[in-house]
Amino acid sequence: MIAVKAGADPALSADAARPPRAARPEAKEHRMATLAAAARPRYAVPVRWLHWLGFILVALAYLFIELKGYVPKGTPLREALKQYHFWAGLGVLLLLLPRVWARARHGTPPITPTPAGWMELLGRLTHLALYLFLLVQPLLGLVVLQLDGGSVNFPGGLALPSFLAAPNHELAHDFEEIHETLGEIFYWVIGLHIAAALWHHFVSRDDTLKRML
Numbered sequence: 001m002i003a004v005k006a007g008a009d010p011a012l013s014a015d016a017a018r019p020p021r022a023a024r025p026e027a028k029e030h031r032m033a034t035l036a037a038a039a040r041p042r043y044a045v046p047v048r049w050l051h052w053l054g055f056i057l058v059a060l061a062y063l064f065i066e067l068k069g070y071v072p073k074g075t076p077l078r079e080a081l082k083q084y085h086f087w088a089g090l091g092v093l094l095l096l097l098p099r100v101w102a103r104a105r106h107g108t109p110p111i112t113p114t115p116a117g118w119m120e121l122l123g124r125l126t127h128l129a130l131y132l133f134l135l136v137q138p139l140l141g142l143v144v145l146q147l148d149g150g151s152v153n154f155p156g157g158l159a160l161p162s163f164l165a166a167p168n169h170e171l172a173h174d175f176e177e178i179h180e181t182l183g184e185i186f187y188w189v190i191g192l193h194i195a196a197a198l199w200h201h202f203v204s205r206d207d208t209l210k211r212m213l
């Protein structure tokens with residue numbers, strides 16, 4: 001067996017001469033960065049979860065109703081896609097109350113470095129518009145459906161009860177136009193919101209997006 005004497009090898013003796021890892025400046029820097037990342041202000045856990053769950057449900061609501069357009073009329077698949085659209089949309093509505101409650105309880109963490117005033121204002125207005133959309137769009141959809149005499153059906157033969165006295169197809173048509181137009185407008189608003197999140201992250205390099213992850 002070969003015994004290695006620490007002092008004999010210059011490389012080994014250099015290593016032995018190094019200060020302990022904890023005392024090295026780069027290790028200290030690394031530790032500070034880790035601590036800073038852990039202490040980084042973020043949205044509270046329920047706010048983050050409800051945001052991403054909400055995103056998935058809105059995306060699914062759009063996806064199912066768009067897919068419906070490619071499926072021949074009168075087929076069971078087309079009817080199923082419509083029902084999935086209703087379920088996803090109603091899910092959005094269901095999540096809204098706990099989401100607003102969580103947001104009111106936990107508040108918004110500050111952005112570092114602080115963005116310009118106009119940018120913060122634009123963000124706030126966009127968020128307000130998004131919250132209104134999450135409330136109004138599913139309600140409008142429900143009104144359209146029930147005015148048209150349709151229903152939301154769940155597995156096991158369950159159906160959502162109708163909240164309206166009697167169908168009114170003409171009114172259903174008018175509300176449907178509003179529901180569709182709002183849906184189109186919010187493709188753009190959601191697009192702007194996503195673009196802003198990415199811009200903050202990659203161009204202005206602040207922590208806006210990290211606070212939501």
Ligand code: HEM
Nearest residue numbers: 058061065086089090092137138141142144145180183184
């Ligand atoms: C965030 C939620 C929702 C979004 C983003 C949304 C979006 C849309 C969009 C974009 C369309 C138009 C599709 C097209 O151009 O043909 C549509 C149609 C429709 N939506 Fe929604 N919707 C939502 C929730 C709901 C809910 C909760 C209901 C009912 C329970 C509903 C009922 C309908 C109905 C009945 C139509 C017409 C479907 C057809 O053409 O037969 N929507 N929705």
Ligand code: HEM
Nearest residue numbers: 054055058059103108123127130131190194197208209212
């Ligand atoms: C259906 C799509 C989406 C909707 C409806 C939506 C809605 C919202 C709402 C209402 C807020 C405000 C939160 C608060 O109360 O302060 C918010 C914040 C945020 N969202 Fe979304 N979001 C969507 C998709 C996305 C996506 C895909 C991203 C990332 C690429 C994203 C990134 C963010 C970020 C970073 C914030 C924090 C912004 C800030 O505090 O200034 N969102 N979102």
